[in-house]
Amino acid sequence: DAGVTQSPTHLIKTRGQQVTLRCxxxxxxxxxxxxxxxxxQGPQFIFQYYEEExxxxxxxxxxxxxxxxxxxxxxxxVNALLLGDxxxxxxxxxxxxxxxxxxxxxxxGTRLTVL
Amino acid sequence: AQSVAQPEDQxxxxxxxxLTVKCTYSVSGNPYLFWYVQYPNRGLQFLLKYxxxxxxxxxxxxxxxxxxxxxxxxxxxxPSALVSDSALYFCAVRxxxxxxxxxxxxxxxxLTVKP
Numbered sequence: 001d002a003g004v005t006q007s008p009t010h011l012i013k014t015r016g017q018q019v020t021l022r023c024x025x026x027x028x029x030x031x032x033x034x035x036x037x038x039x040x041q042g043p044q045f046i047f048q049y050y051e052e053e054x055x056x057x058x059x060x061x062x063x064x065x066x067x068x069x070x071x072x073x074x075x076x077x078v079n080a081l082l083l084g085d086x087x088x089x090x091x092x093x094x095x096x097x098x099x100x101x102x103x104x105x106x107x108x109g110t111r112l113t114v115l
Numbered sequence: 116a117q118s119v120a121q122p123e124d125q126x127x128x129x130x131x132x133x134l135t136v137k138c139t140y141s142v143s144g145n146p147y148l149f150w151y152v153q154y155p156n157r158g159l160q161f162l163l164k165y166x167x168x169x170x171x172x173x174x175x176x177x178x179x180x181x182x183x184x185x186x187x188x189x190x191x192x193x194p195s196a197l198v199s200d201s202a203l204y205f206c207a208v209r210x211x212x213x214x215x216x217x218x219x220x221x222x223x224x225x226l227t228v229k230p
Contacts, residue, residue: 004158033217042119042205042220043159056217090158103149104218106159 002027004107006091012113013081021076021110025093031055032074033104034066035090043090049074050096078112086114117142119208121221128196129229136191136224138206148189149207149218150180159205165189176200196228 005024013019025032031050035043045058049068068074072093078085088111092104118141128134140146147166151159163174170182180191189206203225207218 006158035220040222042207042222045217045219048217058217092159103161103164105161106151108158111156 004091004093004105006107006110010111014115015081017081018079021089023091024073026105029093029095030072031094031096033092034076037088037090081114083114117208117210117219119206119219119221121206121224123224125225127227130198131195134193134196136204138189139187140208142208142210147209147211150191151205153203198228198230201228
C-alpha cells in the first residue's frame with residue numbers, strides 16, 4: 001500500500017519565478033491538504049482540496065493556488081516567489097467528512113529554496 | 116480559532132528513563148488531538164491520536180499520551196526512552212466540527228535521548 005508521495009524532493013528557484021509541486025495521496029484517501037513548514041516551525045495549513053475544489057484555506061496569499069485531479073492527486077502552485085517562501089512543503093491525505101476521525105498521513109515533503 | 120502550545124523547545128533525557136513531551140491546546144468543543152514525529156529531512160509520521168473514550172491513548176513505538184480536559188493538555192509519554200527516539204515531535208489539534216485535514220500544529224519539541 002503506497003503512502004503519500006511527493007515530487008520533486010528538492011527544488012531551487014529564484015525570486016519572481018513560479019513553482020509547481022505534486023502530491024499523490026495514500027490509497028483510499030480523497031482529501032489532500034498542503035502545509036508549509038518553515039525552518040524551526042511547525043507546519044502551517046495552506047489549503048485543502050476535496051472533489052477537485054478548494055474546501056478550506058489558511059492564511060496564505062493568492063500567490064498560493066492548487067488543483068486536485070480526478071484521481072485525487074494534487075498540485076500546489078506558487079507564483080512570484082519570495083525569499084520567505086523557502087520552506088518544506090508537506091502534503092497530507094485523509095478521507096473526507098465533517099467529524100471524520102481519519103488520521104492525516106504525510107508525504108516526505110518538497111524542500112523549496114528561493115534564491 | 117484553535118491553537119497548540121508546546122512549551123519546551125527541547126527535552127533531554129537519558130536512555131532508559133521515562134520521557135514526557137508537553138502539549139496544551141485551545142479549541143472550541145471537544146478536540147481531536149494528534150502526535151507526530153519528524154526525523155531530519157523527512158515528513159511527519161503519525162504516532163497516536165485522541166478522539167474520544169479512554170484518556171490514555173497508546174500509539175506506535177511504545178508511546179502513549181494522556182488527555183486531560185480540565186488542563187487542556189495532551190502530553191506525550193514513554194516509560195523507557197531509546198536513543199532512536201531522538202527526533203522532533205509535533206502536537207496537533209483539530210476541531211471536529213471542521214472537515215478532516217485542517218489541523219493546527221505546535222512549533223515542535225526536539226527530544227534528545229543520550230546513551
